[in-house]
Amino acid sequence: MKPAPFAYLRPATLEEALAALAGQQGAKVLAGGQSLVPLLSMRLAAPSTLVDINALPDLSHVAVSDDGVRIGALARHAEVLASREAAERQPLLAMALSHVAHATIRNRGTTVGSLVHADAAAEMPMVLRLLEGSVDVASVRGRRTIPAAELFAGPLESTLAQDEIAVEACFPALAPGAGVAFQEIARRHGDYALVGVAAHVETDGGEVTRARVGFVSVSDVPVVVDVTDSLDDPASAALAELEPADDIHATAAYRAHLVKVLTPRVLADAVHHARDRKKS
Template identity: 55%
Template sequence: MKPPPFDYRAPRTLDEALADLAEGGKVLAGGQSLIPLLNMRLAAPDRLVDINGVAGLDALEVTAAGVRVGALARHAAVERSDEAAAVQPLLRQALRHVAHPVIRNRGTVVGSLAHADPAAELPAVLALLDGHVEAASAAGRRTIAAADFFTGPLEPALEPGELAVAAFFPALPPQTGTAFAEVARRHGDYALVGVAAMVALDDDLRVRAARAAYLSVADTPLVLDLAEPAAQGQAGRPPGAADWSAAAAYAAERVDPDGDIHAGADYRRHLAGVLTGRALAEAARNALPGGS
């Protein structure tokens, strides 16, 4: 299959890219989602603006505050970064589930966010961590919080002419652990259900906070606060030995997935509960002193 005709632009600077986008068109970065859509004629933009020649957009900046990922930073580069994993381990934990290595070598973290697929891993990660996306246009720059960025399936909160130039993933607080779990028909396929989890412990190593974000169960990443059912599972148990069944049941009751040819709604709801328990338990272990 071949894509429909389009005008191709290859700017060399960010200003040139923004000027091209001001006239309309789609951004080409990794192309791992866009090219298949073009080839299947599910997208037919008049113009493609290829930003791969724009210097500086592949930056990966790691500070004590968090990880800033530039628009051209590839999945594989972020996954391999020990510095990024030390500050925000959920990035590596989730990226290991993204498609296949050959796709991660080309696909971009910010491109995945801008694609806003509710079955993708990285939107759930950004939503769980309360991160943000930095957008630029010929009119200026703005920061869009994760809670406001995903407005619907394949619908990011980017205005015409805007380019997502970076995403920021905040660092983990002390005694906080993360984990990621998903079930797919085959490794590398879109997940039937996926869960990103975060657990914070207090000084007595008891659960202080617990949250999880879900993919493939709603039109946008779904984030649930699980602190209350997690506290029920901690009651009467020694530090670091919480029972996560109450949190798992709570999550299963609050997701409302659709069924499709791959999995029914009831099965997805069951998976959400099972994976919640697994991910929270692993996140809690990772939050312990010396946790993996």
């Protein structure tokens, strides 16, 4: 379990990093390494060059503003989770991050890295999608912003070009009158969820005006379903758009069942959350 040979670069500036990526067709970005390094060790990935961005300046921020939370490419999950301001501005961040693997992995793994790894079994890509956030990417060709709805191309595949680095993610603030909730069922504490569900509701005078639910591990890409018009049976509405599958840990039927159990629960939690926020 040793990686195949690769060149290793540790640039000191973003420009150098982007230049290195642009010049190397087989180059890969190394940030927290929590997914990439095991893939290297098992020789499931064999990039020609690793561009280690850990020495780049000014990318470790968890910046909270009225608009939301901006997370730099080198901010670790643990740092985002520890930010009280971030949790206040967008409570779903902390709710979901506490389910991301284990403390030791969160200490090293980056939130932005998790987003562009684009794993439909991971929490944060779905959260970004549910919150309608975005990712800013840079390349030698310039910068652009990719909305979450356009970020996920397929299983473990984002729409970033090979020469692009995701430098920042933006999770919008939770609007007044809105509420969020998250629940997941995993085989072991910290494992990838068998099913994870997050909900985002908007309310007006106690009435739900918009309700959306995001799902983990029941589709190839992070899926968000608008259930505003099917609040009497949101799970069935969701299942129509999901593709739960069998694997060695659970049957498709069990996953579908968990969607049915969790969806109404999480929606109810989100409505409670909206009400509780109003009170406080």
